[in-house]
Amino acid sequence: MKSFKTLLAGLALAALVLPGAAEAAYKAEYKLSTVLGKPFPWGIGGDRWAELVKEKTGGRITVKMYPGTSLVNGDQTKEFTALRQGVIDMAVGSTINWSPQVKELNLFSLPFLMPDYAAIDALTQGPVGKQLFDLLATKDVVPLAWGENGFRELSNSKRPVRTPDDLKGLKVRVVGSPLFLDTFTALGANPTQMSWADAQPALSTGAVDGQENPLSVFVAAKLPTLAQKNLTLWGYVADPLIFVVNKEVWESWSKEDQEGVRAAALQAAQEQIALARKGIAGGDDSVLKDIQAQGVEVVKLTPEQQKAFQTATRPVFDKWAKTIGPDLVKTAEDSIAKRK
Known part of the structure; x- marks a missing residue:
């Protein structure tokens, strides 16, 4: 009996001191979907997010990017549904491609609504962006940051x-x-x-x-x-991009790692927007x-x-x-x- 109690105590102690022990449910690898890979700014942004997630979570969360919407056989309009269902863990997705499932995202595709880059920023970084993120949060995903594919x-x-x-x-x-x-x-x-x-x-x-x-x-x-x-x-x-995580996946992570993933998304998105506008704006x-x-x-x-x-x-x-x-x-x- 004493050895059994000692074993239990040892296991409890290990759970407290071993890094990642409390996150036993974490996947070995998380799947990140994008339409475009490198050298496109979109793909570079997704790749950078994966890199920063690993860095900011101390390696507890490892992400692999799947460009070409390969996780849904290249069908861009099915990406959001697959994300909600958990087939995809994370995505840097297009407001255009997700608009068939979220009609409000068609806003950015209204012809000649946005006359310049300042107009895009006024939407994504203002009350419209918040309202759309609040809406997406009711659809089994956690939106974290706005990126950009650019004016078409x-x-x-x-x-x-x-x-x-x-x-x-x-x-x-x-x-x-x-x-x-x-x-x-x-x-x-x-x-x-x-x-x-x-x-x-x-x-x-x-x-x-x-x-x-x-x-x-x-x-x-x-x-x-x-x-x-x-x-x-x-x-x-114009075509803003959205950095998101499947809600169930998000809730499986510790608060500390959630904040790490969020910070990684915000940084990657900022870098990605700058890259998308380089030589154009x-x-x-x-x-x-x-x-x-x-x-x-x-x-x-x-x-x-x-x-x-x-x-x-x-x-x-x-x-x-x-x-x-x-x-x-x-x-x-x-x-x-x-x-x-």
Whole structure:
């Protein structure tokens, strides 16, 4: 009996002094999903988060990144559902890709809502961002930080696009969102829905004429080599990213490790946003110069030209504002109006 009591006491002591002993339920490795891997800023941000998590939790939490939404066979629109179900432990996800399950995230895809980077920040770092995080927290996930994929610009293989008429008949690859289908249909284009993995060969063969993506993607994916020789800077929508953890996974971690993961997400997100804007924002146009050096014709819309696109897509904006929620849209518009 004495030896048994001694054994129990020893085990209790071990649980107190051995690092990680109290977290016996921790997984050996956690799965982090992203759409894009390195060298895209999105993938670099995910990789950095994994690195910082290990550092800030003293190695108790090890994360492996799975780019290409490979955990859901490349179907970007299924990522959020898989995250809720626990198939995915963590993600750096796109507001666009998750909008089919969380309609309020369509806010960022309302055409021409956000005129500049300060407007994105006014939304993600203000009352809109908090409201959306509160909403996501009711859906089996814990949102931690806002990242950024960037403003989505238009490219194609056929002709420069300066007016809505120039888009007529163009086959444009879009993400799996009904709002994007509505927007490009309103402009007279022929939107074609497909994953990014399928989009690149489709551009190469001419199965689709064009696509819309941030400039960081345009460069890293080497789209000029896929016949994308016409680029229009119209900044019609932007694509914030969200660093999240599955709620059950989050609750399995100690408070100390939760704070470590949160701090890692905030730091990785900040670094990722800076990288996504490098050479594009703040008076630095080095990325554009590199693109032009590859023989791409870059069209910068005048305010009047942009207004024509805005007018053509206003019925889409009004229709989707009702779906997203008029109060949320109003809060967003007010936040943008007050931006610094």
